[in-house]
Amino acid sequence: MTHMKIITLILAGGRGERFWPLSRIARPKQSLPLISDKPMILETYDRLKSLGDFAIVANSDLCQQFKDVLPSSLFYIEEPCARNTAPAIGFACQKIMHTYGDCIIFIETADHFYKDIENYLSEIQKACIFAEKENKIVLIGINPTEPHTGYGYIEEGNKIIDNFYSVSSFKEKPSLDLAKHYLKQGTFSWNSGMFIAKCSVLLKEFKKYLPSMYESFQTMDDQDYKEETVQKIFPLLQRISIDYGIMEKSINTVVLRSNMHWDDIGDFNAISRVHSVRKNGNYYHDEVVALDSQENIIISEKLVALIGVENLVVVDTPDALLICDRNETQKIRTILKDLDEKYL
Structure with missing residues (x-):
């Protein structure tokens, strides 16, 4: 196991629009019992609570809703508004650093499904150990089982150790012919959207690739996250995903190619x-x-x-x-x- 504290950060601010009319603004996908009789956010918490501490980033209404089904003692990080995944993750990471000091942060969402929980947790722990030791951002790539056109892909570079590889490139959701080519090549994995890194390592990448956003995080931190400061600064942050803002530019990423069963509960x-x-x-x-x-x-x-x-x-x-x-x-x-x- 790692020597550092591990904190699972759940991105739970999405609306799950492709599940309309089941999902609504007032009751989005992560609050729905889609894969069992439990809301997906509770399913996610139960699966991951053994890893360590647990944090959730979402708007205030959703955080309040989650407190009805999750322990209210969890670390809830409230976004004043939706600005995509880079602001959400960076803001949460800075706030976690402020509260706990440097630690390993595991970014996950509330809309994934895993058949083999034991294997899933084992792979995440393996990634946490590597991230702590090597000061890298570890992306989780899923060994593709079919030419899927609904997922992004990670192209693997050189093998580092075991199933860890350098990242050669990121590919958008491909056409069927291109997806078949990726499958045949054997050097592409599905981009699960999960990743693991030290808070300090991730914030260093924000400073390098999104410097004005990083400065905004520092200002909010210096002001001890006073509500008026956050309400003033956060809505002005650039609306950009973590993939475009950092991951596709960073030279400090590696990919763990995993054979875990993974399903993105993205639509009906x-x-x-x-x-x-x-x-x-x-x-x-x-x-x-x-x-x-x-x-x-x-x-x-x-x-x-x-x-x-x-x-x-x-x-x-x-x-x-x-x-x-x-x-x-x-x-x-x-x-x-x-x-x-x-x-x-």
Whole structure:
């Protein structure tokens, strides 16, 4: 194990728009029981609490909501507004450093699913040990099992030790042909979005690649995170992801290529991967009658009858009904722009 304190930082500020109409601003994806009878944020906490201390970064409304299902004693870091992942992570990292001193920080989200928890924790601990010893940012790459077009990829460079490699490049979500090429090459892994580093190492990268943002963190820190200071400075931070802002530029990253089972619960299709389907490839919670219908995902509390349809997502809530081709779930967030606020 590491000698330093390990703190798991959960990024929990997202809205989970591709799960509309189940997910809403007032009850986003991480508060929903999508993979078990527990809210996903509680599922995540239960999985990781053995690693060490636990911190959550989200807006004040969500932090309050999480306190209803998680221990209120956890370290809650409230964002005044959403500014993407670089400001969220940097702000949280600086505040953790202020509170605990230098430590290992493990960045995770509340929308991942793992079948083998023991293997998952073992891989994370291995990454923590490497990050402490080598002063590197350790990215978790997942050994790809199919030519997936919905994930970003990490191209591996030279082998360092065991399954740790230098990072050659980052690749955007590819076309199917390109994804097949990556799979055949054998030097590409799925970018899980998880990473591990010392707070000091990560903040050094902010200072190098996002210097004005780093200075803002220092100002808030110097002012002891007074509410008026944070409310004034945080909304002015550049809106940029940690990937674009730091990871794709840094020369201090390595990737741990892992064979752990990992699933990103990104849209309704993930539900049918996590749960066993019923008859003819149809997935549903409650009562469905299906005639000549297959590969549909049905979420409804009332009887649903299907005749001659396939590959649909049907989600019925008290005030909204979604009917969507399973291949078009990425577009759900687009349609939200046209909805009245009362449905968001």
